[in-house]
Amino acid sequence: MKNSEILTCFQCGTCTGSCPSGKYTSLNVRRIIKDSIKKDISDQLDLWMCTTCYNCQERCPRGIKVTDAILSLRAQAVKKGSILPAHRAVCKFLIETGHAVPIDDIHITIREKIGLSEPETVRKYPQALKDVKTLLESCGFNELVK
Ligand code: SF4
Ligand code: SF4
Numbered sequence: 001m002k003n004s005e006i007l008t009c010f011q012c013g014t015c016t017g018s019c020p021s022g023k024y025t026s027l028n029v030r031r032i033i034k035d036s037i038k039k040d041i042s043d044q045l046d047l048w049m050c051t052t053c054y055n056c057q058e059r060c061p062r063g064i065k066v067t068d069a070i071l072s073l074r075a076q077a078v079k080k081g082s083i084l085p086a087h088r089a090v091c092k093f094l095i096e097t098g099h100a101v102p103i104d105d106i107h108i109t110i111r112e113k114i115g116l117s118e119p120e121t122v123r124k125y126p127q128a129l130k131d132v133k134t135l136l137e138s139c140g141f142n143e144l145v146k
Contacts, residue, residue: 015056025049042077091145098122
């Protein structure tokens with residue numbers, strides 16, 4: 001996303017008014033956009049309260065790609081070592097198991113009871129885990145989140 005797009009924000013607040021997460025957390029997406037123009041906000045925890053529902057992006061009257069901007073700001077934050085412990089744990093799961101949320105035997109049993117087969121993932125094809133690990137390592141993911 002071009003910085004010039006964000007500069008067209010006129011602080012109307014439509015994004016904040018459309019934000020379901022902001023109703024329950026300290027997330028104020030209008031303020032995030034405003035602050036990101038002026039300073040480094042990598043250490044702002046609010047960045048991680050966004051659920052990426054895209055409401056704000058769909059409704060911004062300026063056509064600013066608000067959610068994409070948040071994802072971009074998060075990527076910058078991670079590169080600076082700022083990531084929530086819970087998200088770091090999810091990344092660790094992905095590196096170790098090939099699943100951000102590993103499926104356990106209990107849930108496999110529940111799936112079987114309602115007629116669902118095992119998902120087509122590395123749990124079913126364990127030999128693919130090596131490929132997932134190689135991919136994550138080669139793109140620098142492991143280094144970013146360790
Ligand atoms: S909806 Fe768009 S123009 Fe309005 S405050 Fe949010 S980002 Fe800025
Ligand atoms: S994408 Fe994030 S910031 Fe935008 S409305 Fe949804 S939760 Fe709020």
